[in-house]
Amino acid sequence: MSRSEAYEYIIIGAGSAGSTLANRLSEGGASVLVIEAGGSDRSPLISVPLGWGRIFPRRLFDWGYFAEPEKNLDGRRIECARGKVLGGSSSINVMAYVRGHSADYDRWAASGLAGWGYRDVLPYFKRSEDWAGGEDAYRGSGGPLTTVPSNYVDPLADAFLEAGETAGHGVTQDYNGARNEGVCRLQWTIRKGRRCSASVAYLRPALTRRNVTLKTRSLVHRVILEGKRAVGVEYSDGKEMKIARTTGEVILSGGVINSPQLLNLSGIGDPEELARHGIVCHHALKGVGKNLQDHLSVGVEYGRNGDGPFVDRLRYDAIAMAMAQAFFFGTGFATEIPGPISGFLKTDTSLVQPDIQLLVTFIPSESRPWFPGVRPRPCDAFMCRPVMLHPESRGEIKLRSSDPRDAPEIYQNFLSEPRDWETMRRGIEMTRDLVAQKSLDPFRGSEIQPGTAVRSKSEIDEYIRRTAWTAHHPLGTCRMGAIDDDMAVVDTELRVRGILGLRVVDASVMPDMVGGNINAPVIMIAERAADLIRGMAQKTNLSMNVRSDELGEKEAHHAG
Template identity: 40%
Template sequence: MYDYIVVGSGSGGSVIASRLTEDPNINVCLLEAGKPDNSILIHAPIGVAAILPRKFYNWGFQTAPQPHLNNRKGYQPRGKTIGGSSSINAMLYVRGHKSDYDDWAALGNTGWSFEDVLPYFKKAENNERGSDDLHGTGGPLNVADIRSAMPISDVFLDAAMQVQYPSNNDFNGLNQEGVGSYQVTQKNGERWSAAKGYLTPNLSRPNLHVITGAQATKLLFEGKKATGLTYMKDGKAHEISTRREIILCGGAFATPQLLLLSGVGPAAELAKQGIEIVHDLPGVGQNLQDHIDYVSAYKSSSRDTMGISLGGGIDLIKGIFQWRRDRSGIISTPMAERGAFLRTEPDLTRPDIQLHFVVGPLDDHARKTHLGHGFSCHVCVLRPKSRGYVGLESKDPLADPLIDPNFLSEPDDMDTLVKGVKMMQKILEAPAFDNYRGKPLYAVDMNSDTEIQNAIRSRADTVYHPVGTCKMGSDPLAVVNPELKVHGMDGLRIADASVMPTLIGGNTNAPTIMIAEKGADMIKADTA
């Protein structure tokens, strides 16, 4: 019996568990389906390149076939370890555009405007650049400049200046638009996940009980009140109970899946699987939004880039010793070192595309490798109009969820992405790259919209920002209210990326941590 049960130790769960157990009179059980985060591949930033394409520390989900992507199944890496996806991501600290949160408030979510959420971004943050009106210091989440950027990254910045794109030294400052360097959730050249910031320092608290290798299988209810849950560990079923609340922090896929398995969701979906209906809540699993993303990659003869070669192997070995000595060098790279937020049309009020410049030749989520060196660049649509859903493949709680992002189902998303690809190519074909740019991995005629569209349908996929499947609001498809309580239920909240009513214009780790910081205060206020 616990005061609170938190399901999932990712960017939401680590924060909730840490903040609630600051009160020694409150005991919390935190369940994590994955293993402890003790691998060097997690803590050495470059390890993301090894984790991303494989299933260790990674759920490695596949989507349903995507009709607008030549019926390909997409790939959805998600963290399966303490820290969740914050333990396997590219560590980029991006909040999105301030208007994103004003949009949430305009939808009826009182208390979620940018002015309302900024204090929680600052509370979470320890920005090594210092504090000001927009940035915080002293928080658990360390935010740093990239320690040892690869030389090719500065070529990207030079190229962007040559084609007259504006520069920006702080994507989380007063203005998001421009080209610049990302800040990262690192400390002293190591990954600084939500777990490293919030959970690891507090594991000795007697009122915090963390169980790894424990996959939640069903929520338990008395009427409409959540009273506990069952979980599987080492092939055995276990049951725990709560005096107060269960807080779901499994993310945009696992949270709706657990609700559906437990009888909370659209009645037709539950009936189809033969699941007894506890509460007919039509929005569970609906409203899935994700950043559709296209990558251009080039080979290069320069060792200022990363790649597979004898020389590259020597550089990597030297880098390992350098990182072990002072936590600097190539091992500290997040791979995506530079980027941009740009407008595809001058009359837009905010950027609608984002670039991630990668210091190696990325192809198919690093699942395809190429001999030699190179570089690559992502471009994604920041506020896609397409909506998908998450459902059940079966009522087996250990089966993967059904994930259908429905990418490019709205033609405007394709139009924006085509414009974005052209803008990205202007940078990659600028004179600054002339001494570095070899053959493209995939040749595309940039003068032909049809050929660009065909390339997108052949290779575009997620850039790992699924949200929205248990959205906050008061409309018929809303799942939680502005206090993150599940509509029509007692003792049940959600504090993860699934509650975002609309996808923010940027990476989603920092906003999820903000949601959990605000959610923790709401929970504390209810028990004060």
């Protein structure tokens, strides 16, 4: 084992949270070590937005996780794609920029999580972004993360917006602004035609500083504890075991699966679970790995009358040229995602906030490159996916063994609560109603799946069991909680309860689901965590309150 080195901060994981922390914590000259299990994010498939269509099916730059068989989904092992690369999941996701609803954060604050209400977190959302529309009471300008509205050109997009109005859902021009509810055009983390991941936005600038050290393709085996204090980590780089020590803090940013796994491997967790694998319990925290939540979705697909712009551009020669144009010049068709429409909808008008997110893609489900005489041209189609935003079902992460190289056991427990079934059924019903609107008549072909014959409750349930899949927003396995919450893993400042010098900063600390994609909230959490670590959180909130009157007026207008 080689001689150890000392750093003020050791960050485990260079994903959305880890990249953000590396940048912010190193700004003042503190020495920072970032340890990442994956490798470089320089692949054209990552940097070109349309490359996502190759990354996901092939599970590239990915840990390759699958959940254990799901009894409510016909025993299927649902994949759980998580980024194993610089930038983490922000380097393999679909690049949607979604903050969630203001009620999500106010709910956190009302549960006893002081400092996590909407007014508390909004300054960090604003600080993180550089919104193409410019700064206002809700949006930020000049931040590291470039955010832009979808510019995908297809008349079907405008038809969907009109359908949102006639179906009674309304249209929102900025779902990350004053009005979250309604059908809308999505917003992306794309900069000059290329993916703007957390690595691009935060980590690469940080690596220009001499006080930041990055170790890639290195796996952390455990956090080193001396009594009740974290003093370093033990990791391997594929060749030998190494030790890195800290004079300040160890910060776990491995994500919703790897962070609880590492806590357990370090002897922090449920004593019974640790004993099952022969691990000495250094500190009992029964909530480690519990409270797993994710967004479940199901697809409703329609044939398309006529042809949209996407299928023709999927010809081998056309798509190859588009990828090259995007990679070298940041222009052309491959710089856009053919899924420009979303929606945040309520299954019941009495709800405080939307409980369904609609994701609409303008591509056939069996989409792949084609060429005359080699592979037939696919028939055009579009798919609407209702996503359940606030599931009641809860899963957990468990160790498979005491070997850090063994993937943990993932139990999603999807649809284990009756209300979740009802929400999914209602989501399909609302999707069908939306697509039936007059504005979509010129485009709508036959319903491919589940098919018009599938109507009864039992038939819909069978379709859900057979086809539902994750929207890839898992969270909650090291959740924060109030001081009297026995199952909380971290406190409101994200410090592991009962252990000094150890924090968790990633999606695992969220207590429950936010209403949408989670990359933006994870970056917000890391932005705020950096201020908490540096003792600057109150100063940041005070400096951003100068526009609170304007914010209040817009909120009141929206509520009215």
